Amino acid sequence: xxxxxxxxxxxxxxxxxxxxxxxxxxxxxxxxxxxxxxxxxxxxxxxxxxxxxxxxxxxxxxxxxxxxxxxxxxxxxxxxxxxxxxxxxxxxxxxxxxxxxxxxxxxxxxxxxxxxxxxxxxxxxxxxxxxxxxxxxxxxxxxxxxxxxxxxxxxxxxxxxxxxxxxxxxxxxxxxxxxxxxxxxxxxxxxxxxxxxxxxxxxxx
Amino acid sequence: xxxxxxxxxxxxxxxxxxxxxxxxxxxxxxxxxxxxxxxxxxxxxxxxxxxxxxxxxxxxxxxxxxxxxxxxxxxxxxxxxxxxxxxxxxxxxxxxxxxxxxxxxxxxxxxxxxxxxxxxxxxxxxxxxxxxxxxxxxxxxxxxxxxxxx
Numbered sequence: 001x002x003x004x005x006x007x008x009x010x011x012x013x014x015x016x017x018x019x020x021x022x023x024x025x026x027x028x029x030x031x032x033x034x035x036x037x038x039x040x041x042x043x044x045x046x047x048x049x050x051x052x053x054x055x056x057x058x059x060x061x062x063x064x065x066x067x068x069x070x071x072x073x074x075x076x077x078x079x080x081x082x083x084x085x086x087x088x089x090x091x092x093x094x095x096x097x098x099x100x101x102x103x104x105x106x107x108x109x110x111x112x113x114x115x116x117x118x119x120x121x122x123x124x125x126x127x128x129x130x131x132x133x134x135x136x137x138x139x140x141x142x143x144x145x146x147x148x149x150x151x152x153x154x155x156x157x158x159x160x161x162x163x164x165x166x167x168x169x170x171x172x173x174x175x176x177x178x179x180x181x182x183x184x185x186x187x188x189x190x191x192x193x194x195x196x197x198x199x200x201x202x203x204x205x
Numbered sequence: 206x207x208x209x210x211x212x213x214x215x216x217x218x219x220x221x222x223x224x225x226x227x228x229x230x231x232x233x234x235x236x237x238x239x240x241x242x243x244x245x246x247x248x249x250x251x252x253x254x255x256x257x258x259x260x261x262x263x264x265x266x267x268x269x270x271x272x273x274x275x276x277x278x279x280x281x282x283x284x285x286x287x288x289x290x291x292x293x294x295x296x297x298x299x300x301x302x303x304x305x306x307x308x309x310x311x312x313x314x315x316x317x318x319x320x321x322x323x324x325x326x327x328x329x330x331x332x333x334x335x336x337x338x339x340x341x342x343x344x345x346x347x348x349x350x351x352x353x354x355x
Contacts, residue, residue: 109258134258
């Protein structure tokens, strides 16, 4: 019993890093909200020429970081009914079985003070540190049937603050990053729509 | 015998020092130096699409000063340029010192990779200007002057 409680406490301490995220303000709110198509298309997505850099060293590959961005953006699209489904495929291995192929390219830069990261780590997060995640990303959408290509690009950021006592803000910790991803998703979709994409939403007959 | 061994060691140390010194002083290098030859077709007025999650405005301005037209649509040009500006290494009143990397891809393939360390901001010389000019020289056809009859 005691051992179980100790393991649980240790797990909580190790995993529950106190942090909050604050969305950047590069993307203004959209004047007109895009409406969901009546027949939402299916999508195959991949990560193309994408690079992730984090000051102090990154723990995931650029491709993995790109996949996370795709997941977050397409999650918003699905929630809003813009697309029906999405499937990840390896780079340039589209099967042609979806209505559209989506390729992410661009850059993600995690800007942070290494000195503050070390200080924060040494003091077990009593001293806070922050990482500003800066996105400069592009989406290339290809209509599988017509082979027409559409492009969209956005720049946005969010800041992640890590500090032990922010553990109490855990329920709201992802609010800023979610807002940033939602803003990017909306702007990308809006740009693609304005260029004529998704007009006949379901293209495969 | 001992003397020659000590001389060889001194020469080895000296060559190491020279190599390290030249890297520190030079600071700039370009790759890919090996691998398959990729022919770069030079064009009259090169355009690029710029991706830079840090210092984008400064990089765009330096590219434009070098002569590039910076496209806002990534499908409008085959030249996809990613610029990475690293951590600040030092500060001067005119600006900070950074590691800077210019990666140019054509059709998804990396064709030019320039790396340099130097000062940015309003400093002269400026590492962003130096790299932008270097890239322009590699991509642009040289201008033909009217009076050049040779």
